[in-house]
Amino acid sequence: MSGLGTGEAPERTEFEGAVYGSLLAASVVAGSAVDDRPLPAGDLVAVLISTGVVFWLAHLYAHVISHGPRPLSWRRLWAAGRREWPLAQAAFPPSVAAALASGLGASDAAASWIAMAVAIADQVSWSVAAAIRSRAGIGVVLLSGAANLILGLAIIALKTLLEAH
Template sequence: MNHVIPWRRLRRDARAPSRTDYAAAVYGSLLAASVIAASSTAGTFPRVETVVLLLVTGLVFWVAHSYARLVGERSAGQRLNWGQARAVGLREWPLVEAAVLPAVMVAISPLLGLGLTATGWLALGVAVAQQVGWAYVGALHATSSRRVATVEAAINLVLGLVIVAAKAALGH
């Protein structure tokens, strides 16, 4: 789903209304699910630690993806400018946004009367659900048929369920 933007179009894309990068949203959701599944309920403030870990991981991967895209799409000998960096950063921003809803679920879980185990499952469910949703919407936005969008959503559901199974197997 990720596609290369030629540098000659980057400048125009920076001025265009922002578009959602569905690939970054899907990847960010998968990343958030992985963080939740791997995070332990141990610690002095496990909910706070999980929220911070989700957001920091999203930010670090956003920087890494933005940098990789900038360097990877640059023509040999071409200098980068802040406009290009801004355009790429904005395009990759959904990677960070995908961590927000699972983090909010973790943060408000005490208001819902949830223990730590239920909190982890709620946040993981939200991350997987948004991953599947973004895959479906992204496919439709790419003018795929509903059938193709459903297949892409199903593939992402399987990926998410692998993480769910890993979490269940490890007893987190």
């Protein structure tokens, strides 16, 4: 992967950001109910995308300032922004899923659960892809997928508990 200071585009997908962004998206869906009712799908889409972008900006800022006192250049900022973009990009699939579900007549609750399922499926898929890309053995690939599925199931448990109260 290219260094932050080189100004070059990353050579491969930033799996860490994609996994983290998917986990973030699932967490946003889990915590988005208001007054024991799911957010309307349009509001959920807005919250998902805006949260992804805000976290992307926060990570961009952290990467830029944590790489020493070098002068900030547009080239460095652009390279860091591209490297961190998968974090924000991970909000798009669950957002699209929620919008499509709503457009097809699903309730807000159903759209929320569909967005959650897509976010978790993405999280597991990205973690497996990262393990495969790193040429890990089958055991590590399976462990990576299982660990991320467990994290996703923990978020589902949290959502279920929040809805029950």
